[in-house]
Amino acid sequence: MTKQKKQQSIILITNDDGVTAPGIRNLAEAVKDLGKVVVVAPDKPQSGMGHAITIGFPLRMQQVHVMEGIETWQTTGTPVDCVKLAVDKVLHRKPDICLSGINHGANHSINVIYSGTMSAAIEASIESIPSIGFSLLDYSMEADFTGSRKYVREIVQKVLAMKKVDKHLCLNVNIPKAPVELLKGIKVCRQAYAKYEEDFDERRDPTGKKYYWLTGEFKNFDKGRDTDVWALKNNYVSVVPVQFDLTNYVLKKQLEQKFL
Numbered sequence: 301m302t303k304q305k306k307q308q309s310i311i312l313i314t315n316d317d318g319v320t321a322p323g324i325r326n327l328a329e330a331v332k333d334l335g336k337v338v339v340v341a342p343d344k345p346q347s348g349m350g351h352a353i354t355i356g357f358p359l360r361m362q363q364v365h366v367m368e369g370i371e372t373w374q375t376t377g378t379p380v381d382c383v384k385l386a387v388d389k390v391l392h393r394k395p396d397i398c399l400s401g402i403n404h405g406a407n408h409s410i411n412v413i414y415s416g417t418m419s420a421a422i423e424a425s426i427e428s429i430p431s432i433g434f435s436l437l438d439y440s441m442e443a444d445f446t447g448s449r450k451y452v453r454e455i456v457q458k459v460l461a462m463k464k465v466d467k468h469l470c471l472n473v474n475i476p477k478a479p480v481e482l483l484k485g486i487k488v489c490r491q492a493y494a495k496y497e498e499d500f501d502e503r504r505d506p507t508g509k510k511y512y513w514l515t516g517e518f519k520n521f522d523k524g525r526d527t528d529v530w531a532l533k534n535n536y537v538s539v540v541p542v543q544f545d546l547t548n549y550v551l552k553k554q555l556e557q558k559f560l
Contacts, residue, residue, distance in 0.1 A: 309335030309460055312395040312424070314382045316346040316403065316416025319374040320366055323402035326445040327434060328370050330452040334460060335396065339367065340386035343374040347405075349416040351423070352378045361385055379420035387427060397459060398424035401434030401473075402448050404441065408474045408528040409494035409520070412542060418472055422544050425470035430459060432470070437532060438477040447480035451537045455486070472540040476532050487536040492527035494520035 311331055315324040319341040328337055340361075354377045361375040373390055375382055379400065387394055403417040412418045417433045424431035432455060436448050455473060459465060472491075476483065496516035503511055520529050528538035 309397065310391060310393070310395040311335045311337045311456075312383070312386050312391065312398045312429070313337060313339045314341050314379055314386070314398070314400050314420045316342065316349060316379045316400075316420065318342055318345045319364065319372065321345075321404065322441055322443065322445065323404050323434075323436065325367055326449055327399055327402045327452060328367055330449040331399065331456050332370060334453075334456060337370050338386065338391060338395070339370055339372040340382045340390055341372075341374060342379060342382060343376055346378050346416045347403075348414050349378045349380075349419065350414050351380055351419040352416075353380050353384070354378060359385065361389065379416040380423045383420050383423045383427070387429075394427065394429050396430075397456070398429045398431040399434065399452075399456065400424075400431065401436075402445060402452065402475075403433070403435035404443065405435065405439045406437045406474060406532075407433065407435040407472060408532060408538060408540075409492040409522075410496075412472055412491065412540075418542070421470050421472075422542065425468050426544050428467040430465050430467060430469040432456065432459065432473055434473045434475070436475045436477065443477070444479070447478065447483050448475045450480055451475060451483070451486065455539065468543065470542050470544075472528075472538075472542050474528060474532055474538045476535050476537070478535050482535055483537060484535050485537065486539055487531040489528045489531050489538045489540050490524070490526055491540050491542070492520060492524070492529035493522040494518065494527075494529050 421431040421433035498516035
């Protein structure tokens with residue numbers, strides 16, 4: 301009796317920088333031989349969209365040929381819309397894993413809340429699809445993805461090889477802006493308490509009307525050596541397990557005592 305051939309993994313890929321961004325192309329290239337890769341991504345940049353979904357406007361989707369040998373679709377929606385459309389209209393089933401990125405810029409610490417990249421990954425997790433969001437700490441469209449591709453492949457292989465993977469697994473992976481030979485490896489971390497001290501720069505348009513441009517300075521209030529910010533500063537690839545359950549269980553217990 302012949303052994304049954306293992307079914308090929310379906311790998312869904314999306315992002316928030318748009319379907320033509322170098323990051324998503326590098327992500328697809330890094331894993332294209334690990335399963336059947338299908339890309340469903342926004343037709344334009346959607347950075348900072350968080351977990352937004354499109355309501356009250358029609359969504360459009362079309363197949364495009366921007367990656368050699370990889371089925372690719374672009375949509376008018378948000379990153380979260382892309383995951384929903386991919387499962388319902390493109391794949392007609394849940395993929396084995398969802399990868400989001402590679403984002404151009406950091407998604408460590410509090411950035412995970414605002415990130416379209418990570419919201420797509422979290423949406424997949426909500427839908428019981430193991431997921432990973434990848435970000436490179438380099439905003440340039442000419443960024444060097446050599447190190448990112450190496451660690452993307454390593455991490456995805458590890459997750460696909462897990463005998464029992466939590467269906468709600470969601471990893472937030474950030475990669476330092478450094479040559480591949482200077483990257484020290486992977487460090488599993490917690491999310492740092494760090495955020496932007498924001499300011500709105502007030503300006504005037506040619507008609508004299510006021511408008512505002514969001515600016516700010518990133519500040520780390522967390523000195524722990526087990527955080528994503530520390531790991532990245534020290535040239536480690538940070539891996540933070542995240543979840544969509546936002547319940548504060550410690551505070552819940554305290555409140556149960558007080559409200560009895």
